[in-house]
Amino acid sequence: LLERTRLLSLRVGAGMEARGDTQRRYAAARPVVIGGLVAVFAALVLAPRVDFQYDFGALEPEYTEYEQRDQYVDRVSTGGDDDRRNPAYIVADSAAEVPNIVEAVRKKMRADTASPTILAVESLQERFPLRDTAQATKLDRIAQIRETATENRYLRDESTDALERLRRAAQTRAPIPLDQVPRSLRKQFTTKEGELGQFVMIYPSVGLSDGRKSIAFAQDAGTITTDDGTTYHAGSTSLVAADMLMLLQREAPWMILGTFVIVAALMLLNFRSLRWAGLALVPLVVGLLWMLLVMEIFGLKVNFYNMVVFPAILGIGNDAGVHMVHRYREEGPGALWTVLRSTGEHVTMGTLTTMVGFGGLLLSFHPGLTSMGTLAVLGLGTTLLAAVVFLPALWQWLEDRGDAPHASGTR
Template identity: 30%
Template sequence: MSTETSLIGRFVAASARHPWAVLFLSLAVALAALLHTTRHFAMTTDTAELIATDLPWRQRELAFAAAFPQQRDLILAVVDGATPELADAGAARLAAALQARPALFRTVRRPDAGPFFEREGLLLLPLDEVRSTTEQLVRAQPFLGPLAADPSLRGVLTVLDTALEGVARGEAALADIEPALSALAAAVEDAAAGRPHFFSWRGLIAGGKPGLRETRRFLLVQPVLDYGALQPGAAATDAIRATALSLGLAPDRGVTLRLTGPVPLADEEFATLSENAGLVSGIMLLALVGILWLAVRSARVTAAILLATVLGLVVTAGLGLLATGRFNLISVAFIPLFVGLGIDFNIQFAVRVLAERQHGRSLPDALAAAGRGVGGGLALAAAAIAAGLFAFLPTSYIGVAELGAIAGIGMGVAFLLSVSLLPALLVLAHPGAGGMAELGYHGLAPVERLLQRRRAAVLALAAAAAAASLALLPFLRFDFDPLHLRSPSVESMSTLADLMADPDRTPNTISALAPSLEAAEALARRLDTLPEVSHTVTLGSFIPADQAEKLAYIEDAAMLLGPALEGVEPLPPPTDADLRHGLGRTAAGLRRAAGEAPDPAPAAARRLADALDRLAAAPAANRQAAQAMLAEPLGTLLAQTRALLAAGPVTRESLPTDLVADWVTADGRARVQAFPRGDANDEGNLRRFAEAVQAVAPDATGTPISIRGAGGSIVTAFIQAGVLSFLAVTLLLAAVLRRARDVALTMAPVLLSGLLTLATCTALDLPLNFANIIALPLLFGIGVAFNIYFVIAWRSGEAHLLQSSLTRAVVFSALTTATAFGALWLSSHPGTASMGRLLMISLGWELLVTLLVRPALLARPPSS
């Protein structure tokens, strides 16, 4: 390698002779790259684009998305009401407001409501529930009729007066209306005191507290996305929240709005990543500066290294964008990869320059000598790392393939700047020889002698560690569920976790397409027999069973309630004087009916009478609040009651068009949706569920299948790239080093460090995931670079490597990378934090292997 080394030495010397020309040329290239980046910047945040589309599971996923485009890129708005009436009214108002903004929202649908469900929804319930619901409405007929005629606080007081008259005549007992008395007493007490209260007529009629099925409503919103932004759905989600706020849909008014679904999940992940980005970036910068100074003990050299690294990063970004056309969520990781390896190249060169200076050389001579001494190692390291990174190009993991392309280009940039711009900057800065007597570690001489004497024992121990690591590898876990990488505290994730607790709302379902509705029903019946399947849903699920019996119950209720609810002209709203008069009259009637009896019903009557008196004495605004509190949910209840009493037979032809479109494609194919039995969040349970469904429906798709498919594709891509990287680097080393032994000495520590890293992950139960697996190219590159430096120095006849300036450069390079990027561990984003952990573990093993195993490997001279 003497020719190449001398060539690099001459190149460094030429750069040192013309420092201003090199600096201006570097700045011009960086400026051109910056202009290209700013003018042509493109960033895709679509995670679907990270994996190749020609994979079978991706083909099925894309085919399903094409068949049902209205179900892609959704925002799921979850509307929780303090009462069923508030949930229904709030969801309806929000949907109407969003539908009026087509520039932001392509579609806005209510999957659990709308005219069809309001009219026919009762028929979809089991027969027993239909019977009990209609019986409750019939029992409430004496109240609903008068309230329909006067849906106000006055009407409520009139109904109470009528009921009390019946009690006085002995036609009813006070205990019969005790639930209504207690509920109204609590409501009126809050109104009199000026406190908010959320009254539910449906809860009163049902005789119990409504469940989530009654108080939770959903909107499916398909927004217009801007994939050029880091948060493509930000404008849409902001508009939804602002619209809800303008409509008064807020917790203090009994309505809570939460957003989840693919779009908010992706957007809020970026928000989490940037949540403490300032802290993490600050720690990174301080670590870089601090450790660089400790490595060279010169502020000028530190500044030169940092400037060369920054300019190299700018140039790499421009060239990478030119090569790939855009950045993606993974390829942006070229930034830490370039910084880590770029600083390594610069530290190697700078430390060697300072070492040469300590031997009395002038700065120009020291620069040329450093070029001759470490230039060949830097060139070979850059070429080997680039070859390893380019090995990702043919894999199906497009995200990492583009990362490999950009970072591989970056290795060339980093090397060129380390032997051109950095020497020029050092000439312009004209640093001294550093602030220390020696740049090596002479105190490690006894350790090095011990490792060389005990060479066989050290290598045997290393071999045993490698064997033990290999034995642990089958137990290494791969967790490729993207939800596990997200912060559980953000709204989209906490809402999703809430929904996933409901087996009927879990997103972990599987869908399959059948040629026709008849075939879909047949497939559903087969899937329903599987023990892994809880139940299935098809379009036929919306055609109720037992319709004749259910309609008979509804028709009976309609005969009794219809005349009182239909065609009624409500009275005009009461005046405040009307309300005060009615409050006093009803309070007196309640006290007469209650007397002095201590039973619960009389006590409830007296409590309500006291509350009515306080409301009568309160300001008029309090009475208006009480009026709204009772009248608004009453209006919702009456409208819903009129709708459900109009239910009629449901057929395939009578189903709404938008509902049919969710289950049948334009060409007649029909969808079957299967739900898992058992824990819908358990990885093993979902794997068995997916395997069982695919055994019956091989073309099925859905989250459990996509997660497994993505995980398998990524593992395969890394195995392919790992093999290709190993072969490419080995062949490159063989071509340059030309001795099999030297190639083995270079690659063996890399493999040992990698095995120890993966074994540690297994022992500590730290699974590989979508995020931390991206760190593997960086770790591979650092390991290859470190070992090339030592083997090249060893081949050049350098002795006592553990005590040399090379070891100092390697140690501080590793510390710089470990400390800087270990700061990722502080991130509140779980995926980023896992990357920081893996980096720290791997770099720790890199250092140990370098300091303990490497001296034993190189104990014999290269000629032996």
């Protein structure tokens, strides 16, 4: 319809003849190729130094208003031990199994003296033991406290509120069943189903906002085996995050490699020529290496969020190279500038619009989402640069050497 109304001309090569630059050479081809290869070599050397962001706190958004209010809460808060945070929980089938689990955890704590990650272990049975020997030991200790608080000559005449409470609490002379434990004490040891004293809490001695420390704590506390050979598995949000991080580190390289292999196989199937397929992959490979070089130079890190961008770059970043190589294959040697003025402009606009889409993430206040946008824009930008700058320079260099590939794909 547009052709019939003369609003658009779709004649082959329309407008190209008037430009008179179809035989124009690509200037500075040799320096561009050499400079690009130097950058590739530098990327191969520095790429292993690109670090993973283990500090989860750096990926969390800052809530200024919340932080200001939290300061007021901290000033009036009289909470418990600040060191005991983010515990991992082990749920037993019965309350009788809990002491064995506690002992297994403590044995692991005693064995790990080099880099301990477990601060303490706690259970209701620690305060109100079930075994006769443990109960007798506990009652003996209470008797000592009772005698000290009432008979000691220095404390005998003291009548402070704290000491009076201690004297009343020390009057216990018989074991207390778990169902008679005061609600205020047993609340934290009760499940949502109402089961009392059937789990163990393991407190970390390290800050779990650091992924490496979180993994270390998961390895120490995640699986506990008692003396009778029974294995228990702990659970908590921090352990789940550590497992996800270990899974990501273990599978991400294979995920990226698998994606690249599939892309390379599609290129080979499309061009049916190893050389043409290799040329189509040049912008992708070179662009990815340049991206890693830029990341190392500016201190950008791979993290839990932006890792998913790599497969996207492998898929989208290859588009420019495919279109450029197809057009060059159709036009043949000597038409390099025609390829740049037509297909080069098209893939540039297509990639730029995609970069704008990912660039929307740069406006997010969430650091994790921002890192996704940064890596996507950077990766697409370097692959586009490799397609419209490095690849044409490589073609010109091959033409000057008389080794340019032909449409038949035999050279």
